[in-house]
Amino acid sequence: MATTTTKPETLVGKRIRRREDPRLITGSATYVEDIKMPGMHYAVIVRSPHAAAKIRSIDTKKAAAAKSVVAVFTGKDTEGVGPVPCGASLPDLRVPHHHILATDRVYFVGHPVAVVVATDRYLARDAADLVEVDYQVLPAVADPEKALAKGAPAVHPEWPDNIAFNFHQDGGDYAKAAAEADVVVKQRITSQRLIPTAMETRGVVAEWRAADRQLNLYSSTQIPHLLRTLLAMMLGLEENRLRVVTPEVGGGFGSKLNVYAEEALMGFVAMKINKPVKWIETRRENFLTTIHGRGHVDYYEIAAKNDGTILGIKLKIIQDLGAYHQLLTPAIPTLSVLMMPGLYRTKNITADVVGVFTNCVPTDAYRGAGRPEATHGIERMVDILAAKLNMDPAEIRLKNFVLNEEFPFPTATGLIYDSGDYAAPLKKALGIVDYRKLRMEQAESRKQGKLMGIGIATYGEICAFGPSPATPAGGWESATVKIDPSGKVTVLTGASPHGQGEETTFAQIAADELGVDIDDILVLHGDTAIVQYGIGTFGSRGTAVGGTAVYFALQDLKAKIKKYGAMLLGSDDVSFSGGQVTCNKTGSTKSLQEIAGATYRAMQLPPNTEPGLQATTFWEPPNFTFPFGAHIVITDVERDTGAISIRRYVAVDDCGNILNPLIVDGQVHGGVAQGIGQALWEQAVYDDNGQLLTGELTDYVLPKAHMMPWIESSHTITPSPVNPLGVKGIGEAGTIGCSPAVVNSVVDALSPLGVQHIDMPMTPEKIWKLVKGGAA
Amino acid sequence: MNINLTINGTSHSHDVEPRLLLIHYLREVVGLTGPHVGCETSLCGACTIELNGKAVKSCTMFAVQANGARIVTIEGLAANGKLHAMQEAFWNEHGAQCGFCTPGMIMASKQILDRNPRPTDEEIRHGLAGNLCRCTGYQHIVNAVRAAAKAGA
Numbered sequence: 001m002a003t004t005t006t007k008p009e010t011l012v013g014k015r016i017r018r019r020e021d022p023r024l025i026t027g028s029a030t031y032v033e034d035i036k037m038p039g040m041h042y043a044v045i046v047r048s049p050h051a052a053a054k055i056r057s058i059d060t061k062k063a064a065a066a067k068s069v070v071a072v073f074t075g076k077d078t079e080g081v082g083p084v085p086c087g088a089s090l091p092d093l094r095v096p097h098h099h100i101l102a103t104d105r106v107y108f109v110g111h112p113v114a115v116v117v118a119t120d121r122y123l124a125r126d127a128a129d130l131v132e133v134d135y136q137v138l139p140a141v142a143d144p145e146k147a148l149a150k151g152a153p154a155v156h157p158e159w160p161d162n163i164a165f166n167f168h169q170d171g172g173d174y175a176k177a178a179a180e181a182d183v184v185v186k187q188r189i190t191s192q193r194l195i196p197t198a199m200e201t202r203g204v205v206a207e208w209r210a211a212d213r214q215l216n217l218y219s220s221t222q223i224p225h226l227l228r229t230l231l232a233m234m235l236g237l238e239e240n241r242l243r244v245v246t247p248e249v250g251g252g253f254g255s256k257l258n259v260y261a262e263e264a265l266m267g268f269v270a271m272k273i274n275k276p277v278k279w280i281e282t283r284r285e286n287f288l289t290t291i292h293g294r295g296h297v298d299y300y301e302i303a304a305k306n307d308g309t310i311l312g313i314k315l316k317i318i319q320d321l322g323a324y325h326q327l328l329t330p331a332i333p334t335l336s337v338l339m340m341p342g343l344y345r346t347k348n349i350t351a352d353v354v355g356v357f358t359n360c361v362p363t364d365a366y367r368g369a370g371r372p373e374a375t376h377g378i379e380r381m382v383d384i385l386a387a388k389l390n391m392d393p394a395e396i397r398l399k400n401f402v403l404n405e406e407f408p409f410p411t412a413t414g415l416i417y418d419s420g421d422y423a424a425p426l427k428k429a430l431g432i433v434d435y436r437k438l439r440m441e442q443a444e445s446r447k448q449g450k451l452m453g454i455g456i457a458t459y460g461e462i463c464a465f466g467p468s469p470a471t472p473a474g475g476w477e478s479a480t481v482k483i484d485p486s487g488k489v490t491v492l493t494g495a496s497p498h499g500q501g502e503e504t505t506f507a508q509i510a511a512d513e514l515g516v517d518i519d520d521i522l523v524l525h526g527d528t529a530i531v532q533y534g535i536g537t538f539g540s541r542g543t544a545v546g547g548t549a550v551y552f553a554l555q556d557l558k559a560k561i562k563k564y565g566a567m568l569l570g571s572d573d574v575s576f577s578g579g580q581v582t583c584n585k586t587g588s589t590k591s592l593q594e595i596a597g598a599t600y601r602a603m604q605l606p607p608n609t610e611p612g613l614q615a616t617t618f619w620e621p622p623n624f625t626f627p628f629g630a631h632i633v634i635t636d637v638e639r640d641t642g643a644i645s646i647r648r649y650v651a652v653d654d655c656g657n658i659l660n661p662l663i664v665d666g667q668v669h670g671g672v673a674q675g676i677g678q679a680l681w682e683q684a685v686y687d688d689n690g691q692l693l694t695g696e697l698t699d700y701v702l703p704k705a706h707m708m709p710w711i712e713s714s715h716t717i718t719p720s721p722v723n724p725l726g727v728k729g730i731g732e733a734g735t736i737g738c739s740p741a742v743v744n745s746v747v748d749a750l751s752p753l754g755v756q757h758i759d760m761p762m763t764p765e766k767i768w769k770l771v772k773g774g775a776a
Numbered sequence: 777m778n779i780n781l782t783i784n785g786t787s788h789s790h791d792v793e794p795r796l797l798l799i800h801y802l803r804e805v806v807g808l809t810g811p812h813v814g815c816e817t818s819l820c821g822a823c824t825i826e827l828n829g830k831a832v833k834s835c836t837m838f839a840v841q842a843n844g845a846r847i848v849t850i851e852g853l854a855a856n857g858k859l860h861a862m863q864e865a866f867w868n869e870h871g872a873q874c875g876f877c878t879p880g881m882i883m884a885s886k887q888i889l890d891r892n893p894r895p896t897d898e899e900i901r902h903g904l905a906g907n908l909c910r911c912t913g914y915q916h917i918v919n920a921v922r923a924a925a926k927a928g929a
Contacts, residue, residue: 017867024875025863025882027810027850034809122795199814199822199876199910250812250876251910283815499874499911662870669913670873697819697908705904705914710897734913 032203042121048106051140051359051690063130068123075103082234088331100261107323110288140359142686144320155357171412172348177312181303191296193684200250201281206270223536246526249498254365293366295320312348322362335370342378379740425652426630451637455745463729464544479549482614487593494534495546515579540729549619556615629653631741642768646709656728671734679742784852801839810850821907824880831887850879871920873911
């Protein structure tokens, strides 16, 4: 019989390799595309080639008659399916009805119009080309500022101004701050549209078991339970008859924190044909139809004293929403407003957001979701202010940080920053690069006509979403821990990790709390038939909220283990450690395995105690967490080509306590790569007709190995008081701290030429024009 | 068309449609799950396999073009229950996050060392230029290749 091994050393904080990796490095992991079922059918979706058009007619006869095709469905067939949901609520929000298939009109290139279902995947694709759609092409608008102009084409005819919402927030008194200021600096700053590009595209397998009235739906998603609730509503199916399974997920970055038309469509198709059906998104479809990120045009104003004290910040955000609201689309820019003060003490802000419809795919949460935009804006503005006042960018930041004694710090936007030592990571980063010496080196190199830049960005982010009243769908997370009669441990987490390594970190927590070997612990997630209701993994919440739920479930379990141990030992004076309960008087012990067996055998029960050894916690966080940090980037710009090379990248991040440094490093590196991608290369470009010009990996430049600098990652540690683990979150930090650091560095390099600001991406062409004295 | 080939040391013979892509042959006909389709255009490298000793992208080759070939996929790297040194290095160095690019990334990494057992970091990075990863920022992958080189992979 297997035994539970006890273990003296603790694992939390150790750099241990991941427990999910054996299946990944051997190619045996199961992604949606790997699911095979007898009688599997394949779906191919017919999509609009136009950004705006009326559908005059759809002829499916030829497609339906094609070899291997069993069904073709159009918008008329799916009218009974509920709309694609928007989970965000704002006052007077205009919400267009979002059918899963277009009915009489299409609103963006890629808009689903029909679905062809066949027994063979190649023949399904062939048949899709036989669906004939007669379009009356209409004028389109793909740029949010153009969409606001008078006479612009109306994306939705019922709202000719293209405005989905206006949102306003004040804190303190910005007008007074500006009146008292010695200086007010202004700048238009954009955060371009980005394509999340998870390496695994979306995919769905749906299987209808008619006799059981049971729909099994496998989807590459970050939110299996929320998806189940919302899909059940869309399909008119009782929620307990829908099982959502999230197998291995090949990256999300927010793009799979959503409910998509295709997920409901595959459920609909499976129920209609009474056979399993698979749809795998092509990369081209992924670029056209999976949500994009960012899409901001920001107008900033910052009021300050001559000594660099920031008195107030004014911000107007024009948010490109795309044609529809996906799950959180309108909420994303409001997160930018929440974080607009950054790490600074100023209590005076005023912000306006206008959400604008365009004939493009919707924007929504992409790594950082609203916070990178806010951080990019404030960190650029602080540099612009420093330049105006002829101050050092490090000095002006240190002057304005929230002070250590001010925590918990109520911000101008109504948040409470949990804990921090904001100067610490900046000072550490300055030390790592030997800042004073570096500035001297820069002065020397400038004398030789070289363009060397030093960019500093500090950031604060809001993580661990979040207290339920402040979130659209509940901000808690759940965990069940169960110990088998043999003493082996299973952790069921409602968070649905997809690369973040929580099968390892949660096992570390459980191993330490129970004092058992990590090999005795199994962490399961992502199946609504197995795991209790949960919220999911996004917003750097997995460990801070999901891990804390695991921790509290373990505390309940430990109390029960002690009770049973005390009963078996016949003593009230017992302690539990190292995987066994010990009588403090006699020193006699009962192992976890013996106790577990006794709880199920239940020959004798302690007073008021149930048999079995299982505990479930739904943990509601009292606040968000607020990680912070400083990134410093040293760049060299080549005059003749406009090429930017990153000489050094130093990241000092404070994510609170670190459970596994190896995993935290990986999160920082990946986050920085996406930040550098935005700063230098990535941009979703639509032409005036709403055609996506960067619709393939050939045109949309992702960072490759040889394009990335070495990232020097280190940390300061300020535990969060919000959860007992003291963790803050690290999933998005790299992305948030990165883009302003890179841009500040390149602007610094070009500052001798009079350059004050550069919008992203800083392509060689753009930089070359600036060096030559042209417009960016 | 009938094709005969060796995959991970086992002979296979199948009658296939001329337009069947090699990746779909490996996944749908042979039943492998390691090579992944990430882009269908040979840009991402998730489908990378070894064909007659060379790392190739199986999404832009027809199965019939592999007639007579000797193919090794990620599933064929471990021998006698022991992971290949490159797999072990990816595990130790946290070279995988979501894991989707990983099989192709490991096959491309193996090729780097097959050609040059002692590559510089620069050579490793350029050797990986055909394989995209969106999770890791590549740093731990570079560490893994370096560690595998040290281990004599």
